[in-house]
Amino acid sequence: MIKSAGFIKTTLVNYPGKVAAALFLPGCDLRCPYCHNPELVFNTADDMVDIDEILAYLEKRRGLLQGVCISGGEPLVHEDLGELVKAIKGMGYLLKIDTNGTFPDRILPLKPDFIAMDIKTVPEKYPMLSPTSDATLPDKIKASIEIIKKSGIDHEFRTTAAPGIVDKEDIQNICKLLSGAQYYVLAGYVPGHTLDPDFTHDTYTNQQLHQMADIVRSAGIPLKLRNMD
Numbered sequence: 360m361i362k363s364a365g366f367i368k369t370t371l372v373n374y375p376g377k378v379a380a381a382l383f384l385p386g387c388d389l390r391c392p393y394c395h396n397p398e399l400v401f402n403t404a405d406d407m408v409d410i411d412e413i414l415a416y417l418e419k420r421r422g423l424l425q426g427v428c429i430s431g432g433e434p435l436v437h438e439d440l441g442e443l444v445k446a447i448k449g450m451g452y453l454l455k456i457d458t459n460g461t462f463p464d465r466i467l468p469l470k471p472d473f474i475a476m477d478i479k480t481v482p483e484k485y486p487m488l489s490p491t492s493d494a495t496l497p498d499k500i501k502a503s504i505e506i507i508k509k510s511g512i513d514h515e516f517r518t519t520a521a522p523g524i525v526d527k528e529d530i531q532n533i534c535k536l537l538s539g540a541q542y543y544v545l546a547g548y549v550p551g552h553t554l555d556p557d558f559t560h561d562t563y564t565n566q567q568l569h570q571m572a573d574i575v576r577s578a579g580i581p582l583k584l585r586n587m588d
Contacts, residue, residue, distance in 0.1 A: 383399055384430070389433065428456075429443070454470075517544040521558075521559075523559060534574060546586045
């Protein structure tokens, strides 16, 4: 049972084009070294809000907020996520789900109105991001990409250009999987408080990031840029 979550009452950035609230559920099946939310990954955050309190707030804000974004951590690790989604959608809210794509079979049953999937790197490298070196991850990532692209649901795919995790060649190969995607969001990596305290403080230069962006444009995929000059 999901008991609590990180909570932003009003956001203009977590749900594209909507005034929304955002929930950040604890727990994640990956261990990305550059993750900026280790407290959520390990469920050690001390600012969590009771789910009943969140639902009461959303009830009061019906007609004022347009949507709710459920993020993490990785929200799909929670097998009972559908109960929370049903309560939120029952209030008339549009629902956006943020996912890492490792649970392809759990995406569409939630009936989201918008899906954002993080693509950390090429699928073949995903086992290095798993605490168990899960060899099934590449196939799951590819399956999620295809499911989302063919869903008819508004969506975007996102990659944070973290040195040592993804490079220009990886971006080229990711683009081969994204033909037909609505949007690809490419973000520069910002050093700081990370899951692995020893993870690099190096970043790609703006020139290198824009070279990656040019690869995406050349593939004909609509592109959005973040954390880039």
